Amino acid sequence: AQSVTQLDSHVSVSEGTPVLLRCNYSSSYSPSLFWYVQHPNKGLQLLLKYTSAATLVKGINGFEAEFKKSETSFHLTNPSAHMSDAAEYFCVVRVHGGSQGNLIFGKGTKLSVKP
């Protein structure tokens, strides 16, 4: 069965410093992985997706993630945090063989950015 584990429930950084949000996945198949961001009282916005084309995936707002099969990881990074990046971040795996609907979400990592 597929699953994702987000290793930190809360990460706090200072504005202008790097961000690392950690995610490990479990899948018997080559997974489809996504990162979504959720600002307060808002829906989910796609940051980036991994679909086996390239292991380093670039997303919006300076975020990128690297797929590492040997480590079963898909960590999200940003070289310089902005105040507007403060939000909840979800690592997501799509169920193999399932339709586009069956996404499995991690529990989320809340990112705080200090001025």
Add this chain to the structure above:
Amino acid sequence: DAGVTQSPTHLIKTRGQQVTLRCSPKSGHDTVSWYQQALGQGPQFIFQYYEEEERQRGNFPDRFSGHQFPNYSSELNVNALLLGDSALYLCASSLDGQGSNQPQHFGDGTRLSIL
């Protein structure tokens, strides 16, 4: 280009009542998925509709039902409401046939509170 829209934004009900939530997919999309997001948790897949049929279902009881209309919009119905049904309900849309790795687009959700 209108994104995914959901109504209402907030709703308060009491135990035992029934509720209907509505979703209009992003223009050009034909598939609608529904998710439940409890406070402090990641979203959980409820079910997905395509061609007016429920195509896939998550681990939710029969009290949760849905419908998709010919214009691709969708409703989520919950009967015999329980306190534990209090959550943010998210609708996501996608276009079937674009490949299983296409991401879903989410609405801002309906916040349902059960008293």
